[in-house]
Amino acid sequence: MAGAAKISVKVIDVVEVNELVKRFKFERTDGGLMPTFSGGAHTVVEMNDQGTRRLNPYSLMSSPTDRSAYTISVRRDDEGRGGSLYLHNHVKPGMEMTISNPVNLFSLDLRARKHIFFAGGIGITPFLSQIKQLSAANNGHFELHYAVRTASLGSYADELLEHFPNNVDVYHDDKDQQIPLDKLLEGQPLGTHIYVCGPKGMINWILSGARKAGWPEQALHYEEFLAPEPGKAFDVELAVTGKTIHVKEQQSLLEAIEAAGVDAPYLCRGGACGMCETQVIRSEGDFIHNDHWLTDEEHASGEKIMPCVSRFDGKSLVLDR
Amino acid sequence: MGIEFNKETYRGDYTFTNSPTAIKRFPFPFDKDSYMYAVNMEPHTPVREGSVYYNSFDVDEHYVSEMADRAMVLDEDPLRCQSLPHMELAGWDLLELIMAAKAKDYPDLFKLTCDGDKWHWVNKPLGIDETFTFMDASTLPYGPMEYITRQTQGDFCLLDQREENLWMDAGMITTQADWSLDFDIGMNFFEWHAPVPLAHEKGIFIRALKFLLNIQQGAPARRLNWTMTVNPLLDTSPENYHKWGIQKTTLTPENVGSKQYLRVELQSFFRLPRSNGMVFPIRCYLIKLEDLVTYPKWARRFHRVIRDLPVELATYKGFIDNRPMILDYLAQFDDGAETSPGVWPED
């Protein structure tokens, strides 16, 4: 069975954080304890969206040592394929669902002398658990710089400012407040690590600023879960199982492979972990690569594809599955 | 259950012995008549009750004596157990993993009671009864990794995961096949395996690392490795090589069956929850050739494996000079008959 081990859970609480974000709390249906996890970990939530099976990763935001329940926060994406809409519109307290064991692709470098977190919008969620981990262990020199559109859309900004007034700065787009990046990159001790979670533009801005200022690559960390982008439908031949599948506009290639009854490996389903990497046997057409895993050379080679987020546009595609 | 612990030594007079039960459950590592490196990972899930693969951390008749030997090694050389400062959290992960598993798998030997952070640990075979505060190292006589691995058979590599690699940043290493924690601590997966011949060229370590990085909480894996040791010496360390290396020259055609041991490592791999690190327990099992050949399938197969092993591997594993003598001994048990697939002695 592909993916991390599963946990059967019951939704015990759904809270509207603001007009775009809802928070969901899960307990085990068997009454047992949740596995401990590390700050920055995510869980993959399985949804049965009117016959379509969706599996979306969401960062765990509760304290890593609180084993009674897990909480996630989900931003509604009205343009997206529907995972967040399903959670917002259909998931109610009392419902039973399946989530995965925690997986961490964005963990703290525990050697760091200091951690600087940059969050944009809903990108705040992994930092909530990381900050809880650092403050519980009492070894955390950290700063959080959190950019939000407006004060009312700044999920958890007030709580963070209240608990960590010396560590947290919030910047409001509607008041033209900008993260003073150049200034923040100066004067940080050797061994300081940077973590970014937010929109692609923000990630690129911060990473390239740090590189230009001579920061070592190993001190830079980021996480961006890509939602699979919809696109033109296409057909794929699976050489190992001998099946030909049709990938619908609103479906990812991985979802189409699974819908055909093929148990393909996966973990994050967001183009980050590398688990679903698939060999291309033959192709005639263009790849639409959307992942963070393969290198530019691998993308150009046409020999590999990450079916969780990437697509294809052309005459024929044969995969080693 | 109801394990009777041997009183035996792994040095000096070498009184180590395997009971018939221990021989039968020995983790014979060859599932066919030849050997080459392979990633050969499988899920670390229970297989055949009574086998060494049945529990997360196997406890056997050698437990008490093996822990006494470890204590002696550490008295002589405290550098065999080291932890870089950022690895303490992983040490607590390991302590929790082992205590919970042993209390569940061997309730007559170990007991763990947790009341919030107040933990009570009872280890009956070693006569330990400890109350401590979880995550507060000042309430234990040693750091968490050292504390629990002084009570658990096998070596332990505690690894940090970063930069798409695994880093050996802590460990308890006293039963090793000739590598030094003190030298290798801080190295990444490729660096600490650097001296291994042939496997890098075959891409074994690239594939193995990729597999290991994807091991998730609650889904451990395992594999076997092996080498040869003269005398039941657990501590074949590079540190003491100038003392034990000479023992290799004491083999004679008369004593090879009783002095030459097959040494098998049951390596397992667990994701650690709080630190997102990993632990590689490396459990060493020893069996002398005389005991091994009591199972005809093992005797035939082992003869063929040793005979056909590439020179580089026999050299790396340190028995190239003694190979002819070992083969002469094993040949008498190999009538050329076919062997059945798999590792089990009586299948």
Next chain:
Amino acid sequence: MPKTKFEPSIISRPVYGELKPKNGKSHLLIADVEGAQAILDLAKKAPTGFFNQAHIIYIPRHTGETYLAKLQKLNAKQHYVGPSFGAAQQRIQRVLSDAHNGLQIYLAGSEGLIGQAMREAIGLGFPHQAIQTEHRGSKARRMQCVHCKGVTEDVSTDPFECSHCGLSLFVRDHYSRRLAAFQGVCVDAEDPGNVPDKMEIT
């Protein structure tokens, strides 16, 4: 003396490159012996103003005054010449402990100097992969005796005698960044007294 060429070896054996100026807020250049020439070659490629934010720490040893005047002419913001790594060590630690991200580190010369300076930087959280190195001069090695743990400096033959316990050790390519040393292992453990002839390390 040009940069040194080494035979390909195992993965743990350090690989050295060629110093190139990198973007940074400040630059720390540490060299010994012929490593001075690597700094002088880097200077030819450096943008103007590079040395206004640079600190050079140089240990000439047997090269005496060969490179001193030329290095001095680079007009680095800070310039130090010392008799040994040991003498310079506390200065290096002090500089690193106060340094900020944006610092670039350049090491050149013998393996012993490069390894020991790198160890200081790593200890303060500077990633080893981000440190530039260039080997110049003798191929003598810094060796740790795996048995007594003593380090013998400037080992130029294989095997060699441990300067602490006296055992004859063979020279492995296995290298520890943490110890800044290669591993030396008893050469005659299985045949006491049978020590092979010494060969120059090449």
